[in-house]
Amino acid sequence: MKSNPEIETVSGFEGGNVISIRDLYKSFGDLHVLRGVNLEVEKGQNVVVLGRSGTGKSVLIKIISGLLKPDRGSVKVLGQEVGDLDEKELRELRKRIGFSFQNSALYDSMTVRENLEFPLVRNVSNLSRKEINSSVEEVLESVGLLSAINQSPAELSGGQRKRIGIARTLIMNPEIMLYDEPTAGLDPTTCIEINQLINEVKEKYNTSSILITHDLTCAKMTGDRLAMLLDGKFVQQGTFEEVFSSDDERIKSFYDYNFTENQV
Numbered sequence: 001m002k003s004n005p006e007i008e009t010v011s012g013f014e015g016g017n018v019i020s021i022r023d024l025y026k027s028f029g030d031l032h033v034l035r036g037v038n039l040e041v042e043k044g045q046n047v048v049v050l051g052r053s054g055t056g057k058s059v060l061i062k063i064i065s066g067l068l069k070p071d072r073g074s075v076k077v078l079g080q081e082v083g084d085l086d087e088k089e090l091r092e093l094r095k096r097i098g099f100s101f102q103n104s105a106l107y108d109s110m111t112v113r114e115n116l117e118f119p120l121v122r123n124v125s126n127l128s129r130k131e132i133n134s135s136v137e138e139v140l141e142s143v144g145l146l147s148a149i150n151q152s153p154a155e156l157s158g159g160q161r162k163r164i165g166i167a168r169t170l171i172m173n174p175e176i177m178l179y180d181e182p183t184a185g186l187d188p189t190t191c192i193e194i195n196q197l198i199n200e201v202k203e204k205y206n207t208s209s210i211l212i213t214h215d216l217t218c219a220k221m222t223g224d225r226l227a228m229l230l231d232g233k234f235v236q237q238g239t240f241e242e243v244f245s246s247d248d249e250r251i252k253s254f255y256d257y258n259f260t261e262n263q264v
């Protein structure tokens with residue numbers, strides 16, 4: 001994809017880690033959600049965050065994107081300490097991060113083309129109509145849905161909406177992708193197609209990603225590394241095989257429960 005000079009920035013991070021989290025704590029009153037989280041995401045890596053409902057996966061994502069403040073600890077994203085950034089700097093940082101939400105967050109009152117133009121026009125000034133059109137067409141081609149350009153998201157299937165949601169983040173050339181339950185609510189075949197798309201995005205756009213999922217097929221297909229969040233910490237990190245060969249009963253039961261549920 002043609003890069004956009006206005007949103008292109010120099011990556012000043014060192015050691016190849018686009019995200020680096022050290023000793024992170026977050027509580028809500030007496031509820032101690034994150035209790036010493038450490039996580040590194042290397043450039044070009046997909047890291048899958050696993051954990052039962054309510055373990056703090058979304059809280060972690062919100063802290064990474066500066067939407068929530070941690071109680072203590074260091075969160076470095078693309079070389080910048082998120083807690084040190086003011087609102088303007090946070091907005092600039094967020095332009096470098098693509099958020100793929102569970103519900104795809106598309107506007108049904110707009111066409112697919114208008115949905116994709118929206119973030120571009122809002123964030124990048126002085127683009128010509130030709131540049132906007134070619135960016136929209138290029139990302140739609142990347143997700144295999146150029147044919148849907150004039151349709152309303154309401155006319156599309158769940159899997160197609162998911163693809164358009166991903167295209168809408170790609171149009172900003174993100175360096176990091178944050179996927180929240182990318183395959184939730186999709187049938188097994190569509191899940192596999194979305195997993196393939198996630199891998200294609202990594203290759204084509206050279207993105208680094210964190211994926212939150214309960215779907216073990218998704219974890220296995222997309223995760224270069226998995227990290228299991230339990231009781232406020234990552235208790236196990238590694239490849240799919242490494243994590244699930246653990247003797248930890250909590251990891252075994254997570255596997256058994258999700259394996260059965262998803263028919264991996």
Ligand SMILES: Nc1ncnc2c1ncn2[C@@H]1O[C@H](COP(=O)(O)OP(=O)(O)OP(=O)(O)O)[C@@H](O)[C@H]1O
Binds near residue numbers: 028031033053057059
């Ligand atoms: N702003 C908030 N104020 C108070 N409590 C919160 C807030 N945000 C999250 N929590 C609590 O923190 C805990 C972790 O929430 P979180 O949404 O991160 O879970 P999760 O692991 O993403 O779960 P799920 O898989 O169900 O989405 C929950 O008990 C939740 O109620």
